[in-house]
Amino acid sequence: MRLIKALLALLFVGFGVLFGALNRDPVSIDLGLWQLxxxxxxxxxxxxxLVGAVLAGFVLTASVVWPLRHRLRRGKSAQASQAPGQEHHE
Known part of the structure; x- marks a missing residue:
């Protein structure tokens, strides 16, 4: 499995290099405060x-992963605080 992931990563890096090499035309980008x-x-x-993928990862982490971790922690603390022998009903 590790070999397949490494080969896929190399394939995508190769496609990125090829894409960059085939699109060498210079462009000017104005970002408001900066101009490239x-x-x-x-x-x-x-x-x-790349920037879009990183921002999407941050949004996904903030909107899905952190709330699920918080809910999981709350669930574990609620189970730990129950007296032994009592059942937890929802």
Whole structure:
């Protein structure tokens, strides 16, 4: 399984390098406060995809993972505080 993951990662890195090499046209990007001059089209698109994936990961973590962990911790503390022999009904 580890070999398959490594091969897939290498494949995606190869596609990224190929994509960047085929899209070498210079572009200028204006971000309001910053202006990037003469960055290649391929690099700018790959960076945009990377930033989007990182932001999506943060949003998913904040909206799904942290509440589930909090709920799980609350459930464990409620079970630990029950007296032995009592059943937990919901």
């Amino acid at each position: 001059q003469s960055i290649s089209l391929g690099t700018s698109l790959l960076l945009a995809v």
